[in-house]
Amino acid sequence: MSAVSTSPAVPKAIVFDLIGTCVDWYSSILPALESAPSLPALPPESLPHLAADWRAGFFQETRTRREASQPVEDIDVTHRRVLNFLLLARGVTPAQWDDSVRNKLVGSWHEQRDAEFYTKALELMQVAPSEAIMVAAHAYDLKAAKTVGMKTIYVQRETEDLTEDMDRVRDDFDFFIDGTSGDEKCGFGELADILQT
Numbered sequence: 001m002s003a004v005s006t007s008p009a010v011p012k013a014i015v016f017d018l019i020g021t022c023v024d025w026y027s028s029i030l031p032a033l034e035s036a037p038s039l040p041a042l043p044p045e046s047l048p049h050l051a052a053d054w055r056a057g058f059f060q061e062t063r064t065r066r067e068a069s070q071p072v073e074d075i076d077v078t079h080r081r082v083l084n085f086l087l088l089a090r091g092v093t094p095a096q097w098d099d100s101v102r103n104k105l106v107g108s109w110h111e112q113r114d115a116e117f118y119t120k121a122l123e124l125m126q127v128a129p130s131e132a133i134m135v136a137a138h139a140y141d142l143k144a145a146k147t148v149g150m151k152t153i154y155v156q157r158e159t160e161d162l163t164e165d166m167d168r169v170r171d172d173f174d175f176f177i178d179g180t181s182g183d184e185k186c187g188f189g190e191l192a193d194i195l196q197t
Helices: 026-035 044-067 075-089 099-110 116-125 139-147 166-172 188-196
Strands: 013-016 132-136 151-156 175-178
Touching: 013 116, 026 044, 026 099, 044 075, 075 099, 116 132, 116 139, 132 139, 139 151, 139 166, 151 166, 151 188, 166 175, 175 188
Parallel strands: 013 132, 132 151, 151 175
Antiparallel strands: none
């Protein structure tokens, strides 16, 4: 087993990161777009549509890669490619929104509404932080959950957190699961074992 801690007490709640389902991505992306330098080609009323197109374009791009049997890639690479395409189609040049602006926008997909998101989830489930476990493949999610007192389980995936130092990630959270080996005990299989003991 890759878990780096002993098994937790049986939790009352297990919270999974599911961007777009549990996480309101729009509340991070739209403000990020609004904070970028204003341009005539992107009036404020067009930004909600750009945000929606960016999200839809990401899914189209990943579907196209999968259908073409292309290897998976870092989601930041996909988000950046889709953003570049959408901006070009709207007449926004790299000189108008340079790499620093575009990198900041891509990074906004990682931003949460801070620890308040996790506090609200716990409140809605009517459980104390110590009675809940957060499971994610993103260190930033688990760091926020940890700040409110939740136990944390990191599931390593081949496509996520590619720039994270996995030795540090192992040390930062309560449990670390290698979700990259491909066998039946990989990822959620190992998670089930941890939760049953």
